[in-house]
Amino acid sequence: MKKFFALLAFTGVLLISCSDDDTTMTTTPPPDPVNYTSGSADFSNYVAVGNSLTAGYSDAALFIDGQTASFPNMLAENFALAGGGAFTIPFMADNLGGATLGGQTILGNRLILSFASGSPAPVPVSGQGATEISNTLTGPFNNMGVPGAKSFHLAAAGYGNVAGVPLGAANPYYARFATSASATVIGDAAVQNPTFFSLWIGNNDILSFATSGGLGVDQTGNLDPTTYGSNDITDPNVFAGVLDGLLQTLTANGADGIMMNIPDVTSIPYFTTVPYNAIPLDEATAGVVNQAYLPYNGGIQQALAALDGTGLFTAEEAARRTINFSAGPNAVVIIDEDLTDLGAINPAFAGLPKYRQATPEDLLVLGNLSFLGTLANPNDPTSINGVAVPLTDQWVLTPEEQASVIAAQTSYNQTISALAQAYDVALVDANAFLTTFAETGFPLSDGSTVSATYGTGGGFSLDGVHPSPRGYALLANLMVEAINTKYGSNLPGVDPLNFTGLYLQ
Template sequence: MSVRRMGIVLFLSLSLMGAPLFADAPDFSRMVVVGDSLSAGYLSGGLEEEGQLTGYAALIASQAGVDLSLPLIAYPGVPNIMELETWGPPPIFGPVPGQSSGRIDPFTQAMNLAVPGHDALDALETRPDLPIDSLTDLVLGLPGLLDGVALSQVEWAEALEPSVILLWIGNNDILGAATEGSPELMTDPEVFEAAYGQIFDRLAATGAPIVVANIPDTTVIAYLTPVSEVSWAMGVPVELLEVALGVGPEDYVTLPGLDMASRILGGTLPGPLPDTMVLDTEEAQQIRERTDLFNAIIAAKAEQYGSTLVDIRALLERADAAGAMACGRRLATSFLGGVFSLDGVHPTRTGYALVANEFIAAINAGLGADLPPVDLCAVSASDPLLPPGMSFAPSGLGSPARGLLRPGPER
């Protein structure tokens, strides 16, 4: 057994301690997951075995004492995951070398159907095809395509006769608008409502209880840094940033934009920052309003079918405002703050455990289950993206250090 695999086994065994099976609990034996990269276990820029096994869906299955079949992807992942070389300052990180061999077991039918990059319409309609050259193909196409079967996420969920369904889709109907500073990239509300409605109607027709999560406010992810915090981290007044970078005091700078900003301020690049590296205050407000609209659609469908709603938006807002507590340590939503991984969008192991516990609390309340929470001490102790001893002050008590970020060269 490899050191990496041993570490994962130890991690899961620790988090499983005290996770009994309850005779009167809902049946989790055929739990099916429909979603995007957040449900797939995507971490630090790629989909790879370690992230999949420590994602929120796998953790929930572990706490329920059941096996969740995963479409495990061989190291170094697809795309290649990033790893942290040194904390710095500045932190040095980059993609690991090599090429993944793809699915570790192409003959395993996955019950976690979540595909990175999928939006609501994709979950409903997008099917895999030959050759196997995309994450849709790797997740949904094996082993089905070997027998000429090509189904979308929702079609697979119907076919697999689920006993419980975890549904978290819609993030990619918003995300690109935030990371590219382009609100026009958001899905049209009528398209989203129609697609999401069909997803919910068809999944509800399986008879399985649905546990559904809403969409977080993407302006609080680590990929975006408020200009006020850029000012604090770089030691440059906001007024000077406005002139040099072409940003407003209420704008956000993207993760790649932080490195460019440091070079502009250092005189090695001309300003201002390109529009794709800045989310201005008006764009941010448009994104929040669209997120609110989509979440209202999600909540209405959950209420229609009496489904359990997990408020991930509230979880992330609490973490952004006051930090997230994990084993006595206060984590931050800033880059390398402990909640988000190296891509600034997807959670760390500890971040996924926080998400899992939010799901578990909702499942216990909504379905009458008695699942124990994931042991955050065990998870955080094995999380390579939690620096030892680091704890952040909540907002208003001093800005968390985001640092001047500079990705390292590919290794």
């Protein structure tokens, strides 16, 4: 499977006018300077609160250039035109993105395109990152984006305790700039007494479940987040209570602000790049594979005959579970935990696994780009992952798992909308934005279109989850538009063409 990547070349044009007699050349006079105003808002002390999207994370890492190209920094540069003050960032030590704790690497480097194998592929940049987590920074910092943070983490004491990082009880990014071992992200934000804030949180409350292929647990109904695993979906009532508390804190001294809702995470390149039918086979190979699955298919038919009429196992499910390959593109074989446990119904079928071939409704995670077609056993050339060896849960997000994600996202967004209205802050519909982004892309002033296509689209970074700097610029403009509408300001936004769509080295 090959991917081809390209850069857009940008050319500046100087407009020159001629006098009537064509003897004198003059440049077009510059337009009168714009008097930018903040409207009813006060941008003098802007604090951004959130997760990796706020921090400027891209290409699977946090690094200086990415932090500089974060949407809060873009907003701050706009705010500076209308009374905004300094905007400080807890910069990483370099542009590698990797980090150590006590000299041991705990965070990997950012991704870059490599042509070493002949075809471009994302690989970590070489070198040892100079960021040491225990070398804490002295703040305060206006960008309080913490990669990996879920909603309830922002109010959790000790989330920035360096001693808790190796135990998984604290966040390595926040540990670098927390004001104390017992500090909270929201507390460190509020103590700066912001006059304006941005709050974008909740993505990770569903994203980690999705990107893990649904390995976590949907914790809807469990109101104790201290019992959650790292890949679990946060209960919507927990999310609502936490978000209300965050807004109470941020608006306590009269600050204005802007919030963003949660996009449909299943529409990002991480889930839309690898097709469900990614296995090309010739007729001979397809025949060999079909022979290997004969015992399994026969067992399914035996189970159907034994259970027919009971309502416990239907012909429809038996058809779904029947494996068949042919010449050309073929659907991968997966393990689907939501299929009927035939052994629990009749011990005679306890040996029948929950296999089926993927359908267009299944979403294969991005890691399949380098995993599909590899050998599960290097000494067995027939042990091909996705063919003879079915994909386990971590490689596929099934429709049932997608439904859990969408249900939580829908509830979160209802809460965000209601609280934005209750606290009278601007709201950006990031969900609608990403839907349009995924379907049609956005045209730029040079005639090009930035899209969500992996690698070539320019809107997403190589991790398939986080925007590229150009994608962040589009988001920043969306926020500027909402701020201007809500508070009567006239901020200009940014030119996405000034920001890269893909880092090359």
